[in-house]
Amino acid sequence: MATVTKKFRDDFEIWAGHRIAIGQWTQAEIADFKAMLRTDLEPGPDRLRVGVKVILATGVEVLAAIDDHEERYRLWADFFAAEAEAIRHAVGENR
Known part of the structure; x- marks a missing residue:
């Protein structure tokens, strides 16, 4: 099973809690996503x-697979960090 840092977990929880709070995802959908994420991070x-396959802006078709699990982790960590920061910023502005 993949392990994550405390920051990764905290950023994920902020993201997931926000998605549930705004009604974009349900608790069950987050649980399913978390299971998928565990698989992706293995x-x-x-x-x-x-x-x-994906098509780049240049029109070139490339495989989407990322076989380096550390790269997959980095991409997810960057995504959740950016999302959590945006949520923190938005919540801070609404006070």
């Missing part, structure tokens, strides 16, 4: 994006 090749 060491080894990317099991979620196998065979998925």
Whole structure:
């Protein structure tokens, strides 16, 4: 099972709590997403994006899989950190 840092967990919890609070996600959807995230953060090749292709702005088609689990972790950590910061900022502005 993948382990995460306290910051990752805290940022995720802020993001998830906000999504539930605004009615965008349900508690069950967050639980399903968390299970998917655990799978995505496990060491080894990317099991979620196998065979998925994306088209870059240049029109070039590339595989979407990210086989380096540390890179997947970094991308998720960056996403949740940015989201949590935006939520903290928005909440701070509304006080």
